[in-house]
Amino acid sequence: MLKKQLEAIVGEKNVSTRSSELYCYSFDASQAKGDPDAVIRPHDSGQVAAVVRLAGELGLPVVARGAGSGLCGGAVPVNGGIVLDMSSMDQIIEIDIDDLQVTVEPGVVHEKLNQALSPYGFFFPPDPGSTAMCTIGGLMANNGSGMRSVKYGTTRNYVLDLEVVMADGKIVRTGSRTLKTASGYDLTDLMIGSEGTLGIITQAVLRIHPLPRARSVILASFDNTALAGKTVVKILSAGIIPSACEILDSTAIETVRRYDPTVELPDAGAILLIEVDGMQNAVKEEADAVGKVCSELASGIKVASTADESARLWNARRLVGAAISRIDPKRTRVYVGEDIGVPIKELPGMLEYVRSLSEEFNIPIMTYGHIGDGNLHTGMTIDMLDENGMERVNTVADRIYRRVIDVGGTVSAEHGVGKARESYMELEHPTSMYVMRQIKKALDPHGILNPGKMGL
């Protein structure tokens, strides 16, 4: 019945209720799970709108999904319903260099967008580790970012205008094609980070940035993560804004080596990878300045000599979170407690706290992440055949989250709240959750858009 109705909208070959598909779309990269009733692959906003209207009539949840690389269960239909696999809408509609913008469908894969922009000397700066697979839609819905956000900001900073299908099936445009606007409520910004709970994005106009002329990567080693953390505070307070500033602890260093043995990293308790970019001369000057600040606490400093070396380094860094599974054949990475953000000066204390938890619970915790903007990832692995493994990492995650909120931080700096972190929303936003709920109620009165998420 539902299948037939959906087929009438998107065509037979774009609807699936096969058990294989219902099973595969019940996951993303997190630990959340929920079976959909049907999965569709829409091809335009008209189809999306018709499906949303149908879902409204039937009172069925509608869950948008990009590549399902999300780490919080955002794309998982926890209350069942229809999953809209938006990766089928993957056209780059227009590259408009004169107006510094590009118009895309939401299913465009991040890496593909940057490959298309690169011949023009431009790029879309948010730089997630999941560039090879994640979609622009998923990035917008989670306000994702990555290694370069310390200088370039998050996805939010690059969205000018959206086409959105609202819960009542109407298609709206939220912004303008200008680089700035002061007209009306900022509905574009409201949609960014709303995780598919307020509307389904069917098109986006994104601001793009010229590629820097030069980049240089400095590799500073430290005896421990806390010293690295202190150095980050010093770099930023010295007025240097690197284009990336990443930390790898000793486990992360070993993981990078296993992932790509050609990447040469020193033995150390922690490494900072600091990239500066810009015009050739400025880059040299800034790199020197970074080196100088680092030298106060670092045990060694090295500059990546070639573009190829830097590229391999960043590539390995991007996937280190998943690559930690290589360290022990019996253990697998589970993404819980992984995406905290703290004020910069709280970094050394937070790193020390994570280390103490690792000792207390006897769980190896790899720390890595975009330390330059206070965003730390804590990577835990478990033996999936150990029944208590999951419970223990959840306890550690809980302790981490509570500490983060205590110091004025956030439980999600870039991966989103979804199912995984929804129980911390009240804690993190004690005074404003009711506003979020009212917005949700106003825009989606029947709660059909991605229900069961974000503590709404």
Place this chain on the structure above:
Amino acid sequence: MMEDEQLRSILKCVRCGTCRSVCPIFEELGWESFSTRGRMMIAKGISEGMDLDESIIDSINTCTTCGICEEMCPAGAIPPDVFENIRHEIVEMGKETESQKDLRENTLSTGNPMNETHPRLEWLMEQRDVPDHAENVYFVGCLGSYRYQETVLRTYDLISDLDVTVLPDEVCCGSPLLRTGSDAGELIAHNVRQMEEVGAHTMIASCAGCYNTLKNDYPDRFRVVHITEFLAENLDKLELERLDITVTYHDPCHLGRANRIFDAPRKLITAVCELREMRTSKENARCCGGGGGVRKGYPELSKALTEKRVAEVPEGVDYIVTCCPLCRTNMAPFSEIPVIDLLDLLTWAQKKE
């Protein structure tokens, strides 16, 4: 019950989705169950006792075992091995597809998957004086024996001076069965027994699929080399001269990615002519779509992959060279440019007395 080790190989997957960006079948079909990650999830589901309907079986059986996912997987999972094992489980549970059944029955009854019933290598023995004993055995393979006899003859002539014979009663190496979930123990034992009778210590394979199987699925009692390695080592003895042609080279998945043989074929090609690489090559080479039982079980899908691979051939080449008769058979009908075996190229380049 699944062995712990097998279960762990499935659990290695963290569902990151990196493989979505490379799986050629997923690129074609777009649905998650046809991506590597989807198959890994389904493998896990099967290990937990999920019902096996047609859609589940299609997910597992549409993998060509090309291995590009393994190449990219940050977590160190080995998806093609997982899927071969899970195919085996599915077959054991009595859910063999017609295509798998055909392949198994044909190969076990006639010694080759094409169901050819006439003697396999008699034609070679008749035309050449093949010794009973030798240090090295040239493993001819099914497609060589029945479809590419000319190439086989050339290969044999090229190496016959190097103390080489063939197995008197060679049967299929077992690759088609192993890749599609059946047991190949009988075939393997038959070939191994003859190796011992011939008294050889080295097996030389010219087919990428045979090589991969002899190397990784046979008991570790003989040295296994690919013909290109063997020839590259003996390059100075081959007396080759340059040809005025330009070719491109298709890396067979089971030779390149699976066994890291990238250089030997290139060394031989560049010794005799110009080589222009395909758009993707070596570790990143696109699969031709022929492997893993996909060509037989899902011909339309296989064809779509083949067309994509052929579209990667650079401008201005005279031939597509490869080292796998399956890739060759698979690509030839879809390519305007002739597809040849590397051995054909080398014989053309042999100095004429």
